[in-house]
Amino acid sequence: MPTVSPRRAGLLQRQLPMTWRVAIAFAAMSMAITGLLAVVTWHLASSYLLSRREQGATTQAAVDAHLVQEVLRDPRRNWPVDLIQGLAGGGDVTVALRRQGTWTVSGPAQDVPALPAELLALAGSGTPARQRVVAAGQPVLAVALPVEGGVYVEVAPLSGLDSSLRFLSAVLAAGVGVSGLLGLGLGSWAGRRALRPLTELRDAAARMAAGDLDARLPEQDDADLAPLAATFNRTADDLQWRVQRDARFAGDVSHELRSPLTTLVNAVAILRRRRDELTPTAQQAVDLLDADVHRFRTMVSDLLEISRDERIDESDLEECDMVDVVTHAVGARPGIVVDVATTPPKVLADRRRLDRVVENLLDNAAHHGGGAVRVGVSPSSDGVRVEVDDAGPGIPVELRKEVFERFSRGGIAGRREDTGGTGLGLALVARHVRAHHGRVRIEESPFGGARVVVEIPRGTT
Template sequence: MERDAAALASFAENGQRFQRQIGDEPAAEGVAAILESLTTTSGALPLVRFGDEWVALNPVVFSEETVPTTLLQLVSEGAAGRARVNLSGEPAIVSGVQLPGRDAAYFEAVLIGEVDDTLNSLGLILFGVGTVTTLVAAAFGLWASRRALTPLADIRAAAESLAAGDLKTRLDPPADADLASLSASFNGMAQSLEDRIDRDARFASEVSHELRSPLMTFSASAEVLNNDRYQMSHRSQTALALLTDDIARFTQLVENLLEISRYDVGTAALQAEPVFFAEFVRHAISYSTRPDIALSVSEDGESLVIVADKRRLAQVIANLIDNADKYGGGNIEVEISSEQDVAFLAVQDHGPGVPAAERLVIFDRFSRGSSGGRRGHNTGTGLGLSLVSEHVRLHTGEVWVEDRLDGTPGARMVVALPIRIDPDDDQ
């Protein structure tokens, strides 16, 4: 450093001056006067050994006792040297040199406490600046990465929304030209997918409508034949029974497809009105395939009033009972209860139940579960529970399947509908 270089140069020059000015046998006072005349750097203290005598400019701080033994040994051997010492609690560097042709040596101590303090302060400043710079760089990098990744996060969120069934999902055009083409491609794909699904939904709706007329003709013709079935042979009666069952099943399938297509094309709408829940369920049971089912109502269930579309709610109840009758077997139990602002309808059977792996897909279209793949007189269309799910969702409710609560084998279908009217105020 510059200060060390200046101190070293001053030490060398002072040593030479002292060599020139000193006599053969100077007195201590003369040596002290020479030391005072030397030009030293700030904080430098001279010390001279002349024979066995030591003369110090400031003996309290720097004297022969403070010179390291190793430095004394080095100088006595005719070499110059430096050593770091501690003078009165302050760090210092002592330089020493043997004066040529004399039994004398010149030493000079430079206090470096101020330098150390400066270096420490500078180190703290550099550390602080480095820390701040690192934090600023990290913050900038985080901001830049988020700014760069935000469009990708938007694309990911849009893709997840599209995969979840929201076909109206679109991306706003980004400012980045490189991402603009990706955004446009995504929007084009989403639009094509929406158009394709809309076309498929309209096709299913139109086909279902077209099938209604011939099915009505088939149904009427089968009814006429049924009126005269006793005049037919046993073989013809069997064929007529099979035909009648399949026409009824096909008719139900077409009606369900028409209902489903209304959801697909977005024309399904609630015709909602206040409904006394327990009374309505009793009425729906009486018109179901199992009118003998007993209804269990909780203490507060008789007064429950909900806002619902009666036609859709009746179809929910009928489909749940029909599903339990076809696949559950045995007794069917229907329960009504409530909790806070939610009304619950549960239909449970004594069948084999629904495996956990099928509970997420049982409400999908044309899903009959592992026990529904056998064709027979009691098989359904595969759309009953799908319609239940759509109707309940339109009522902002939920439907799920679980095991019976009493631990016996069987499935328990639960519908949860919001209670929107206080029964005490509905008069």
């Protein structure tokens, strides 16, 4: 008996959802039970009908053989040809008499002499016999009885009974198939109902992973599910509190840094104005300090932005034309082509956040991708699609999700010569796009670099 390896069984479990596995199990169990009942029913019905048919044919043959025997014993009667023809009576039973090696046959054409020799031999020796055989391609029942000086045979057709049994088997097989479909439907319904709490848990976890920290499970009345829902909600509350605490901390730190940062910026500005009065070594130090202070100021601004509440206030929503947003962001940046395929629809969004998204994408391309070469705006399936192509070396597939994390700058992170980015630009892009229920991803660019694709739906809540 073939067996399924554990590896293949595990593969099947991963390929088939649990709901389908439950439905298939219900269908298999239903078909097994109804199949067993069908086999038993068919066996009992066929045995009963065949037994009744054999008993009826045997009884009728015995009565007819007794009449033939009476005729043969009466010396005043001639050869009972008329009786044989009368017993056949134009019905579907073939009647035959063998006496002194000669056969007299009446009724439907049957090759009576070709019946099994053992059957005729038993009757010839004085023992009644019957046997189911196939004659002329049709199932028949042959009954052979000993008579005075010969053998009397009746051949009754079983084709009608065979047709009835075939119909019965077809009905039973159809019933098994229907029970399998009903079991599949019942199993699918039961599986969905039983897995509904897990589906709610999956959806809530997915919403939290997407940034919706308000996602919670509804309270459960079931004694087994209530602890799960309570634990998940308690964990979600703790996570939301920690995220909000970290955001407040980042915001507080950023606010506290603004005053000393302003002092540093003003001091560096004074040094820049008197740069020519300094020694070459001091000039180099001023340049390094100016670059780091500029990067520090950008980082503080990004930290203040990322510490804000991700949810969009309805009062900030307005109809925005992405072509206008892109054109405004590109501004006087040289070498960037704005490609508008067709007139894209307007979107209901926070204009400030959309401006920040496009600005950050252009800055990211300038700092890490050799500069943006094209910005495309086109309609998408449910809103607007924005593409930013750069001329850099591209982004490896394994880093295309990581670059949207905070303080992630790919393979150049931590290198001294990287003075442009803060590692928060793409994280802010992902945050603002997610707040609009949009999508952002990185693809290969036909210009040889990376293509950042942003899709914003028409409306948001």
